[in-house]
Amino acid sequence: MPVDSSAAFLTALRTHCGRAYEGQLVNPQPADSAMRGQRLVMHVRGCGDTVRVPFHVGDNRSRTWVFTRTSNGVRLKHDHRHEDGSEDRVTQYGGDAMAPRAASHVEFPADSATAALIPTARTNVWTVELTPTRFSYQLRREGSDRRFRVDFDLTRPITPPPAPWGADTKAR
Template sequence: MSASILIRAALIAGVAGLAGCATPATSSPSTGEGVPARHFLAKLTPYCGRAFPGRVVEGQPASDDPVWNQPAVLFLRCERDGNILSLSLGEDRSRVWLLGSTPAGLRLSHMHSHPDGSPEDLNAYGGLARDPAPTATRVEFPADEPTLKLFAEHGLRASRDNVWALELADENTLVYELKRRGRTFRMAFDLSRPQTPPPPPWAEMPVR
C-alpha cells in the first residue's frame, strides 16, 4: 500500500463520523495569541525525509511493555496529503502517526498494524486539533467522535479523555505527548541527530 493511499484512508476514516456534527472541529476560545493549527505542518517541513532518535522522557504510570525500552527512531515523510511519522521501536515497526488536514480540521491519526501489514483491531484513532493553537509550536488533539466510539467499543473508558499533542519544544526537539487524568506519556526526538531511516513500517507491507 502506498503512503498516499495509507494516509487518505486514515484521514477519511477519522472524519467519517463528523459529517453530521454542527461544530466540525474541537476548538478553544481565541486569546488573540493563537495561530491556525494547520500552520504546524509547515514547522515540520525542514525535517522532511529524515529520521531521528528518540526516547521516553516521561511515563506515569510507567509501562510494563518492554518494547518501550527498545531504540526508538522516528522517520518523518511529507506527502501531498500530510505528514507520515513512522515510529520504529527496535524491530517493531507497527506504529505510524499521520498528521494531515481534513475538511474538519488538522487531525492526528494513530495506525497500528501486524507484521504482515494487516491492521490491528484498535486502529485509526486520534483527535482533531484545538484551533486556534495556543502557539505556533504546539498543537493539541483531543479525542474526536470516531475515536470516542472506537474506544467505547473496546471498553477503553479512561482513554475517552485522551489529549495528544505534538510540540517543537526547541529547535532540536520534537515531543509527542499523551495526557489524560492519571496518565502522562511523553517521547522526545532529537532533531539535531539525523540518522539512516529504518525499514518501512509494517503498514506498508502487502497484506498476505
C-alpha cells in the same frame, strides 16, 4: 486550529521529510514498560497534505502518526498495522486539533470514533510540540494519572529505518 496555524505546523513538520530521529521516553510509567530499553525512532515520510510519521519501537514498525490537513485545521490519527501490513483491530484513533497556543504546540482531543473504539481513551488528549530542536509526542488521559511522552532530538538526524509495516498497502 486556524488554517494558518495548521499550515505552519504541517510546513514545519515537512521540513524534516525523509529524515529520522532517535527519541527518549520522558518519565516512563509502568504502562510504558515494553518501550523501556528499546530504540525509539520517528521517521517523517509521505509529506503531502498528509504527513506520515512512523514511530518505531525497537524492531516493532507497527505505529504511524498520520497528520492530515482538514478544512478546519489538522487531524491526528494513529495507524497501527501488523507485520503482514493488515490493520490492527485498534487503529485509526485520534482527533482534530484544538486552537493552539502556537503552531509549535498542537493538542488533539480524542474524537467520537476514538471513544467508540477505545472507551477508556475518550478523554485522551495528544499533544505534539515541534520546535527547531525537538519533536515531542505526548498523551494525557484526563481524569487519570496516565501520561506518556517521548522527545526526539531534531538536531541529530539518523539513518532512516525500514518502512513501517504496511507501507505498501496504505495511502501515502
